[in-house]
Amino acid sequence: MESILKKIRVDVNSNLYQKDPFSSELGVSIVREATRLIQELGMENFTFKKLASKIGSTEAAIYRYFENKHMLLLYLNAWYWAWMEHNLVFATANLIDPEERLGVAIRLMVDGPLYRENDFLDPKQLHLLVVNESLKGYLTKTVDNEHESGIFAQVYKFGERISAIIQEINPTYQFPKTLVSTVMESSLLQNFNSRHLPGMTEAKPEGGERLNFFKELVVKTISNA
Amino acid sequence: MESILKKIRVDVNSNLYQKDPFSSELGVSIVREATRLIQELGMENFTFKKLASKIGSTEAAIYRYFENKHMLLLYLNAWYWAWMEHNLVFATANLIDPEERLGVAIRLMVDGPLYRENDFLDPKQLHLLVVNESLKGYLTKTVDNEHESGIFAQVYKFGERISAIIQEINPTYQFPKTLVSTVMESSLLQNFNSRHLPGMTEAKPEGGERLNFFKELVVKTISNA
DNA sequence: TCTTATTGTTAGTATTACTAACATTTTTGA
DNA sequence: TCAAAAATGTTAGTAATACTAACAATAAGA
Numbered sequence: 001m002e003s004i005l006k007k008i009r010v011d012v013n014s015n016l017y018q019k020d021p022f023s024s025e026l027g028v029s030i031v032r033e034a035t036r037l038i039q040e041l042g043m044e045n046f047t048f049k050k051l052a053s054k055i056g057s058t059e060a061a062i063y064r065y066f067e068n069k070h071m072l073l074l075y076l077n078a079w080y081w082a083w084m085e086h087n088l089v090f091a092t093a094n095l096i097d098p099e100e101r102l103g104v105a106i107r108l109m110v111d112g113p114l115y116r117e118n119d120f121l122d123p124k125q126l127h128l129l130v131v132n133e134s135l136k137g138y139l140t141k142t143v144d145n146e147h148e149s150g151i152f153a154q155v156y157k158f159g160e161r162i163s164a165i166i167q168e169i170n171p172t173y174q175f176p177k178t179l180v181s182t183v184m185e186s187s188l189l190q191n192f193n194s195r196h197l198p199g200m201t202e203a204k205p206e207g208g209e210r211l212n213f214f215k216e217l218v219v220k221t222i223s224n225a
Numbered sequence: 226m227e228s229i230l231k232k233i234r235v236d237v238n239s240n241l242y243q244k245d246p247f248s249s250e251l252g253v254s255i256v257r258e259a260t261r262l263i264q265e266l267g268m269e270n271f272t273f274k275k276l277a278s279k280i281g282s283t284e285a286a287i288y289r290y291f292e293n294k295h296m297l298l299l300y301l302n303a304w305y306w307a308w309m310e311h312n313l314v315f316a317t318a319n320l321i322d323p324e325e326r327l328g329v330a331i332r333l334m335v336d337g338p339l340y341r342e343n344d345f346l347d348p349k350q351l352h353l354l355v356v357n358e359s360l361k362g363y364l365t366k367t368v369d370n371e372h373e374s375g376i377f378a379q380v381y382k383f384g385e386r387i388s389a390i391i392q393e394i395n396p397t398y399q400f401p402k403t404l405v406s407t408v409m410e411s412s413l414l415q416n417f418n419s420r421h422l423p424g425m426t427e428a429k430p431e432g433g434e435r436l437n438f439f440k441e442l443v444v445k446t447i448s449n450a
Numbered sequence: 451t452c453t454t455a456t457t458g459t460t461a462g463t464a465t466t467a468c469t470a471a472c473a474t475t476t477t478t479g480a
Numbered sequence: 481t482c483a484a485a486a487a488t489g490t491t492a493g494t495a496a497t498a499c500t501a502a503c504a505a506t507a508a509g510a
Contacts, residue, residue: 019487024487026489041366042365042366044365044366047465047466047467048466048467048468049465049466049467057489058489058490058491059468060468060469060470060489060490060491061488061490063467063468063469064488064489068467068468069467132364133364135360135361135364135414136360136361136364138417138421138422139357139358139360139361139417140267141266141267141269141270143421143422144421147421147422152422155425156424156425159424159425174427174437174438175426175427175434175437175438175441176427177424177425177426177427178415178425178426178427178428178434178435178438179438179442180425181414181418181422181425182407182411182414182415182442185410185411185414186407186410186411189360189406189407189410190403190406190407192363192364193406196363196368196369196372197363197368197372197377197406199381199384199402200380200381200384200402200403200405200406201400201402201403201406202399202400202401202402202403203400209400209403210403212399212400213399213400213403213404216400216446217404217407217442217446220445220446220448220450221442221445223445223450225445225448225450244456249456251456251457272496272497272498273497273498273499274496274497274498282458283457283459283460284498284499285457285458285459285460285499285500286456286457286458288498288500289456289457293498293499294498451510452509452510453508453509453510454507454508454509454510455506455507455508455509456505456506456507456508457504457505457506457507458503458505458506459502459503459504459505460501460503460504461501461502462499462500462501462502463498463499463500464497464499465496465497465498465499466496466497466498467494467496467497468493468494468495468496469492469493469494469495470491470492470493470494471490471491471492471493472489472490472491472492473488473489473490473491474487474488474489474490475486475487475488475489476485476486476487476488477484477485477486477487478482478483478484478485478486479482479483479484480481480482480483480484
């Protein structure tokens with residue numbers, strides 16, 4: 001399994017980039033360093049110029065790969081969720097019990113993907129990036145166009161997989177998709193809250209409270225009480 | 226009750242502004258028009274210059290009231306949650322049953338504040354603004370400084386009130402604050418999802434699904450099953 | 451009426467987001 | 481093997497943004 005994970009090259013929607021970053025050295029160093037730098041500076045202070053100087057290239061060169069920094073964020077986000085889906089598929093491959101599979105899925109959402117030193121992007125870094133920045137990439141005026149061009153496919157696919165597990169457990173539950181998207185988004189926000197708005201939550205950044213909270217929440221919600 | 230709501234002037238943390246916008250005509254027209262314009266353009270395309278030209282003033286004049294557009298957003302956000310708290314207090318004042326009060330609170334979070342044509346800001350407009358833009362105001366690198374200067378006091382106060390209701394219903398429930406912040410944040414995101422990422426949810430923008438979803442989720446979660 | 455607070459105006463700077471034009475290198479296929 | 485085509489890289493720019501400074505005009509208050 002480790003070697004398979006190591007070799008995984010995720011397919012993301014080609015509308016996300018101008019030129020596939022994995023088709024060249026420069027492209028790879030762009031996404032690699034961007035992951036670090038966006039996290040370090042935050043989207044508002046991140047610029048292609050700063051990124052260019054970090055990787056010894058120029059602004060214009062980066063624009064050939066990504067239309068702008070917003071698209072680069074969406075690209076990394078898509079990559080993250082595709083990676084999450086791989087993790088889910090592998091981790092649940094030989095689990096028959098749907099409740100067990102749901103447990104794995106929730107753990108994945110709460111704790112982020114497994115750490116594997118892989119060839120392309122570090123999923124641990126990517127998780128931090130997604131916690132801090134990804135929602136800003138959704139909540140924009142351009143979301144409708146982006147939605148239409150299929151840019152959120154990875155997020156959708158991941159969500160659908162977990163919805164399917166829920167429907168397996170309780171076929172009469174009315175809101176599987178709403179529940180799944182709530183957990184996907186809230187697990188990120190609660191991670192953020194525990195670090196920056198501690199009064200809004202009982203959870204500690206590295207504690208197991210979030211996992212317990214979300215597991216209990218989901219299990220109770222989909223049960224026929 | 227109506228006349229009281231009409232007269233309510235919310236107190237927000239003075240770190241949010243340079244000069245109290247309710248201390249002058251210009252200030253009032255800034256916050257009033259900003260609510261509309263931020264919503265129309267989205268934060269990324271909103272500028273003080275555009276706002277100034279709408280209200281027949283100048284950029285520099287607006288900078289006298291707010292340090293930058295980010296602080297203006299946080300100001301409007303604080304105003305929103307303070308208004309929400311007023312709504313909650315009035316709507317639950319004569320309800321004894323904590324479960325009934327919780328129901329009112331959830332409805333408020335899901336549907337936003339009551340519409341009252343009031344003297345200052347239109348809560349309906351503000352709700353749309355908060356749905357689309359407010360989370361971007363939290364998820365920043367400056368959140369820790371802002372947190373320290375008490376800028377999120379209104380959000381906290383609203384959350385604490387509802388946590389208290391939950392603790393009244395079930396004093397043994399472990400995560401009241403986490404649950405409340407989840408509902409506060411997710412109800413906004415689900416509103417957004419229903420409009421822009423419809424595949425992520427069963428809810429329709431104007432339907433009652435979200436309310437049912439969140440009510441069921443909270444009631445089941447805090448029950449001792 | 452004199453003082454103070456409030457607004458308006460002009461004019462600037464540094465940075466950001468992006469593009470055009472062209473030079474250089476690499477690939478490829480005849 | 482080598483010329484044409486494709487991919488990359490570099491330089492140099494523009495328009496817009498996010499501010500700030502300095503000062504003039506106006507209104508309000510004691």
